[in-house]
Amino acid sequence: MSNITSAGVAQFFSPMGQELWAKARAEEYDAASFMLAFRNAYPLELLRVVANQLDISTGVRRKFPSLAPRGVVLDRSLFEQASCEAVARFRATYMQGDTLCDITGGAGIDTFFLASSFSTTHYVEIDPVRHALFCENSRRWGASSSSLETFCADSLSYLKDSRQTYDWIFVDPARRSGDGTRHAEMSAWRPDIVAQQQLLCSSARKVGVKIAPAYDITRLRKEISTMESLRVISVGGEVKEIFAQMSAQGDSIRCTLHAVCLTKEGTPFFEISREGHGDRMLPSSSEATYLYDPDAALIKAGLVHETGALFSMSCVAPHGVLLLKNSYEEDFPGRVLRIQHIFSWSKKRTQTYLRTHGVVGATIIRRDFPLSVQEIRRRFHLFGESANTFLYFTTRGCGERIVIHAEREL
Known part of the structure; x- marks a missing residue:
């Protein structure tokens, strides 16, 4: 977690904090000059939250275009891991049902867009500051309080204790440790998807896992034995994520592989798939137009x-x-x-x-x-x-x- 604290978040959403945030934007401060200009005028916890928002404000407008005008308050690590709006919107077209649990709540971008495809949505986040940020953000975004419930809890303990079977569970594992180190090994991600396959698949009819775009697909198919399908999703020609769909009946050997190309607005303009292994070979050519x-x-x-x-x-x-x-x-x-x-x-x-x-x-x-x-x-x-x-x-x-x-x- 960053140096944002619960006290800083509360101060940011107070009238004083909102007035300071408006002033910082109006006078076009960057994070460093803002901290220097106001270092003795406001509480340090508040200054850190405002500086953090200035640091990511341009990226927020680009990554979450429809939410940015309503207000998106995140720390940098949350911002970096959060799905872009285009992918989150697209995911909601095939993840549908009655009940959903996002067990790695985080920024909640996925939770918010997926909630429109489910009657009941549960957001689970262990960090109290991130939980508080999502509660405030989702209110600003217009989330329905009657269908969206939030829980500040450990995700795996929550699943074990709830004894509920969801239609879908969504997982976006944390790929960085507390000191900011990025881990390439899936076993170092939290939660450990490979080790927790049985718990996840027994807690939902289907489980969706967001995987880093650089992860090797051949390796992924070997590690997750319960995989039904894999979607490689690009936006504007850049791969944004690999999405693994798991279930108790899944078989990674026969899983269907999809490539999905989205526009920057999140509209799919091309999709193709193949079931199982085996590459198709085209004839070679030496000349063409x-x-x-x-x-x-x-x-x-x-x-x-x-x-x-x-x-x-x-x-x-x-x-x-x-x-x-x-x-x-x-x-x-x-x-x-x-x-x-x-x-x-x-x-x-x-x-x-x-x-x-x-x-x-x-x-x-x-x-x-x-x-x-x-x-x-x-x-x-x-x-x-x-x-x-x-x-x-x-x-x-x-x-x-x-x-x-x-x-x-x-």
């Missing part, structure tokens, strides 16, 4: 070739992610570029091509290529970026290293 670079969700989920088959495409390499086609597919989920030239990689050949074609700036992308982007820029003096010119450094299935020069169609 258009290069297709798939959305990050498709790459993370390993569903690039399934997507390519849907659009009748070929691939640059059998196990690669770059796709090719002679015609333009407007609805393709990812970047679509017109190919200018494909040539075999060598330092001399690349230097000659760039000089001859006047390429002095480009977006550099490497896929299965030994040189880093920084090294490529250094070797060829490509220090300028370009939103329209792209150079892909990659490797064909035969092992031939190539460069693809492509342009965005204006």
